[in-house]
Ligand SMILES: Nc1ncnc2c1ncn2[C@@H]1O[C@H](COP(=O)(O)OP(=O)(O)OP(=O)(O)O)[C@@H](O)[C@H]1O
């Protein structure tokens with residue numbers, strides 16, 4: 001669909017380290033897409049996620065795995081904007097660039113409860129919520145409440161926090177990395193093509 005004023009698009013942005021991408025990421029994107037009637041969800045692998053320890057897989061490997069995971073899922077696309085940018089990956093830079101490039105598109109940033117609570121520590125977070133809606137999923141082990149200052153800032157800018165109805169999924173990339181290091185199967189945890197890629201490239205063999 002073209003990016004015009006008469007046909008405004010609604011796009012979800014799912015940023016992540018994706019080290020590796022797993023089934024909960026796909027469920028999160030599919031749920032946001034259907035619950036919010038989005039035209040598409042763009043997966044945006046972070047280049048240099050500054051709040052985390054160094055990642056195990058390379059940017060190219062994480063990009064490959066994202067593309068393998070979303071193949072055959074209409075409406076799920078990959079965006080390499082953060083992999084191409086130098087320096088720490090700040091979501092605000094991504095949001096600004098995407099809004100400038102797609103002026104008639106309404107963006108919703110999708111995230112889990114862990115990052116919803118963490119969002120007020122992000123670089124330029126008030127500017128982020130001035131520009132996009134948020135859509136958050138529950139996550140086991142993380143309280144549901146959004147930080148009050150986040151809700152105030154969203155409301156001040158006329159933006160919304162959508163609560164996704166998808167059930168909690170007890171799955172993380174950390175668990176996947178540990179499972180692989182212990183020689184366990186990834187069946188039901190990650191797409192088969194991603195599991196094969198991890199095996200071929202001998203990723204995550206040491207926890
Ligand atoms: N099981 C899940 N339920 C809901 N949201 C999730 C889940 N797993 C990841 N997310 C969300 O997806 C986004 C990207 O997550 P990320 O790539 O860091 O995966 P992760 O499983 O949290 O990784 P790690 O275990 O390495 O921290 C974040 O907003 C995160 O909250």
Ligand SMILES: O=C(O)c1ccc[n+]([C@@H]2O[C@H](COP(=O)([O-])O)[C@@H](O)[C@H]2O)c1
Nearest residue numbers: 015016017046051089090091092122123
């Ligand atoms: O912009 C920031 O300062 C910022 C700080 C922490 C996380 N984020 C983004 O939040 C998304 C999820 O991050 P993570 O670490 O849970 O994979 C991903 O797109 C990160 O770039 C962004």
